[in-house]
Amino acid sequence: MQVTEENSGADRRVGIIETSTELFLKNGYSGTSMSKIAAACGITKASLYHHFAGKEELFVACVTHGYSAALVALEEIASRSGPTAEDKLRAALSALYETIISSPVGRMSPLIAEVSRMFPTVARSFHTEYIEPQQALLWRIIDQGVENGTFLKVDERQIFHLIFGPIVMLSLSREMFASFDDLDTHFPVLQLRDGHIDAILGMMKAKSDA
Amino acid sequence: MQVTEENSGADRRVGIIETSTELFLKNGYSGTSMSKIAAACGITKASLYHHFAGKEELFVACVTHGYSAALVALEEIASRSGPTAEDKLRAALSALYETIISSPVGRMSPLIAEVSRMFPTVARSFHTEYIEPQQALLWRIIDQGVENGTFLKVDERQIFHLIFGPIVMLSLSREMFASFDDLDTHFPVLQLRDGHIDAILGMMKAKSDA
DNA sequence: GTCTATACAGTGATAGAC
DNA sequence: GTCTATCACTGTATAGAC
Numbered sequence: 001m002q003v004t005e006e007n008s009g010a011d012r013r014v015g016i017i018e019t020s021t022e023l024f025l026k027n028g029y030s031g032t033s034m035s036k037i038a039a040a041c042g043i044t045k046a047s048l049y050h051h052f053a054g055k056e057e058l059f060v061a062c063v064t065h066g067y068s069a070a071l072v073a074l075e076e077i078a079s080r081s082g083p084t085a086e087d088k089l090r091a092a093l094s095a096l097y098e099t100i101i102s103s104p105v106g107r108m109s110p111l112i113a114e115v116s117r118m119f120p121t122v123a124r125s126f127h128t129e130y131i132e133p134q135q136a137l138l139w140r141i142i143d144q145g146v147e148n149g150t151f152l153k154v155d156e157r158q159i160f161h162l163i164f165g166p167i168v169m170l171s172l173s174r175e176m177f178a179s180f181d182d183l184d185t186h187f188p189v190l191q192l193r194d195g196h197i198d199a200i201l202g203m204m205k206a207k208s209d210a
Numbered sequence: 211m212q213v214t215e216e217n218s219g220a221d222r223r224v225g226i227i228e229t230s231t232e233l234f235l236k237n238g239y240s241g242t243s244m245s246k247i248a249a250a251c252g253i254t255k256a257s258l259y260h261h262f263a264g265k266e267e268l269f270v271a272c273v274t275h276g277y278s279a280a281l282v283a284l285e286e287i288a289s290r291s292g293p294t295a296e297d298k299l300r301a302a303l304s305a306l307y308e309t310i311i312s313s314p315v316g317r318m319s320p321l322i323a324e325v326s327r328m329f330p331t332v333a334r335s336f337h338t339e340y341i342e343p344q345q346a347l348l349w350r351i352i353d354q355g356v357e358n359g360t361f362l363k364v365d366e367r368q369i370f371h372l373i374f375g376p377i378v379m380l381s382l383s384r385e386m387f388a389s390f391d392d393l394d395t396h397f398p399v400l401q402l403r404d405g406h407i408d409a410i411l412g413m414m415k416a417k418s419d420a
Numbered sequence: 421g422t423c424t425a426t427a428c429a430g431t432g433a434t435a436g437a438c
Numbered sequence: 439g440t441c442t443a444t445c446a447c448t449g450t451a452t453a454g455a456c
Contacts, residue, residue, distance in 0.1 A: 117388065169375040176333055188367075196371060
């Protein structure tokens with residue numbers, strides 16, 4: 001980050017969080033040492049430990065830092081009063097792709113998986129503070145459509161399985177095969193996204209034929 | 211593994227691979243040191259390095275070791291001549307769930323993601339030696355159904371996005387939230403699997419309504 | 421709040437005797 | 439093939455001066 005302006009207190013914390021988020025994304029959790037983080041921030045390790053009690057706490061701060069933006073975006077969509085339930089669901093799914101593929105939180109998902117195995121605390125907080133609220137917001141939109149008669153009645157866990165699965169895998173794939181030079185050929189975001197959204201909506205509106 | 215019988219040469223290698231696979235699954239890649247592996251195998255580090263040139267090579271051996279069983283299972287299904295394309299696809303998808311959720315290879319997917327970021331070589335070999343053959347086999351089944359007239363014509367990448375997404379995410383979720391005591395409530399394999407398979411087949415057989 | 425200096429456990433990996 | 443012993447290094451984390 002490099003200290004170029006007068007930034008003190010909380011600003012410094014945010015700076016550290018953003019810098020270390022980049023490093024975590026680039027080199028993984030274990031691949032990112034406190035020394036490297038300190039160096040990238042232009043301070044020493046000791047100073048870094050003054051701001052964060054340890055590596056685990058710093059990582060949690062990085063993840064948490066990204067929650068809010070993603071959740072408020074979804075919240076905003078869920079609260080719109082103009083559009084139909086279908087349009088809102090489409091917008092919500094697009095937002096999920098945007099979040100998981102492009103934002104730091106989303107791109108960190110493979111990392112969060114890695115760290116969650118080591119620290120169950122991280123797993124629990126990630127689930128209750130991010131996944132559950134996110135699914136609750138999405139469910140509000142779906143449920144509204146169901147009561148509307150727009151959507152078929154569906155099982156909650158089942159539909160989330162089908163919605164989040166492809167999104168998460170795409171994010172995971174793009175991270176793990178980031179070294180491929182034909183990455184976008186193998187994993188074209190927009191194309192896969194649009195097909196997925198159409199499939200989901202096709203399913204939710206389909207007349208039962210079984 | 212502990213040496214209880216006369217096992218020499220290649221047997222010893224396999225023993226090490228199986229032991230270290232367990233450790234990798236339990237503690238992650240960075241969380242598993244060569245010392246711990248050696249100790250668990252009842253040998254010293256130096257002996258371990260006699261069998262494997264390094265940690266990375268050992269890990270690749272673990273992953274590769276699991277390929278074959280999974281691929282031959284799928285190969286067997288694709289080559290059946292009796293059942294309809296639909297039944298074969300159902301069997302193949304069930305097998306994929308079985309592989310990814312229960313077998314070491316599948317359960318290692320979060321790990322493979324972690325290691326692939328660090329070693330592009332691993333990413334490349336995993337893709338060409340496992341993912342591509344697997345998708346080719348699955349495509350053979352689908353394509354047969356399409357020529358049959360059983361299935362609609364679908365885009366290859368698109369359908370793989372919808373098929374593998376939920377499976378991979380389920381595997382990832384179950385690993386990262388393994389510490390939850392209500393794991394099976396949140397992520398019930400059989401139920402999610404059956405719903406997913408029905409959804410895929412419903413989609414592939416659906417009359418176009420768009 | 422930041423620094424210098426350091427403690428100290430653990431890492432992957434190797435040399436050379438048996 | 440396995441051992442003992444050791445390498446050079448990095449990891450997280452802390453003490454205490456400024």
